[in-house]
Amino acid sequence: MTKFVTPTRYDQALADQGISIAVDENGTYYGTFDVKCYDPYSPFFKVAKERYNRNQKAEIKLLKDEQEKAIHQFVHIAMTGWKDIKSEDGDVPFTKDDAFQFLTQTDIGLFVFGELFAQATDTKNFKAVDDEDGEVDPVVDAQSTKKN
Numbered sequence: 558m559t560k561f562v563t564p565t566r567y568d569q570a571l572a573d574q575g576i577s578i579a580v581d582e583n584g585t586y587y588g589t590f591d592v593k594c595y596d597p598y599s600p601f602f603k604v605a606k607e608r609y610n611r612n613q614k615a616e617i618k619l620l621k622d623e624q625e626k627a628i629h630q631f632v633h634i635a636m637t638g639w640k641d642i643k644s645e646d647g648d649v650p651f652t653k654d655d656a657f658q659f660l661t662q663t664d665i666g667l668f669v670f671g672e673l674f675a676q677a678t679d680t681k682n683f684k685a686v687d688d689e690d691g692e693v694d695p696v697v698d699a700q701s702t703k704k705n
Contacts, residue, residue, distance in 0.1 A: 567594065567683035573601070575637050576682055580672045587669050591638035595631065595677035605634045625661055628670055632656045635677050 572594030580587045596602050609630060610617070620626045636656050642649045649655055660666040676682055 567680040572683045578673060578676045580669050587665060588642045589640040590673055592635045592673055592677040593637060594683045595635045596680060609633050628660050629657055631674060
């Protein structure tokens with residue numbers, strides 16, 4: 558326990574609930590992804606990472622490089638859903654395995670991972686901000702929040 562009182566960095570309830578991130582590039586829409594806050598300084602993240610390492614130990618050993626390991630960890634700790642991800646047969650339901658495949662098997666997936674990682678680690682996206690109606694809007698457009 559610490560004797561210091563510090564301000565909160567973000568809304569923990571919103572961080573746990575997560576936000577939806579619409580990913581597009583130059584007018585091309587890649588889908589909307591639901592992610593939780595991915596904050597390595599949070600005690601919640603540390604517990605989630607320990608659980609991930611314990612539960613996924615065998616699978617982690619099979620991953621071929623650091624990039625795959627980073628994406629796999631992100632998927633299992635932060636990703637909770639998606640919309641508008643399609644296959645030849647229609648919508649693809651969200652699973653952690655499919656999310657990992659989507660993010661690692663194409664250059665589009667790697668781009669999407671970069672966008673999701675940037676938004677999930679930006680604690681400003683997890684501050685509860687009222688819109689005009691007094692409601693909190695948990696949908697983030699990756700393009701509108703990019704830093705110039």
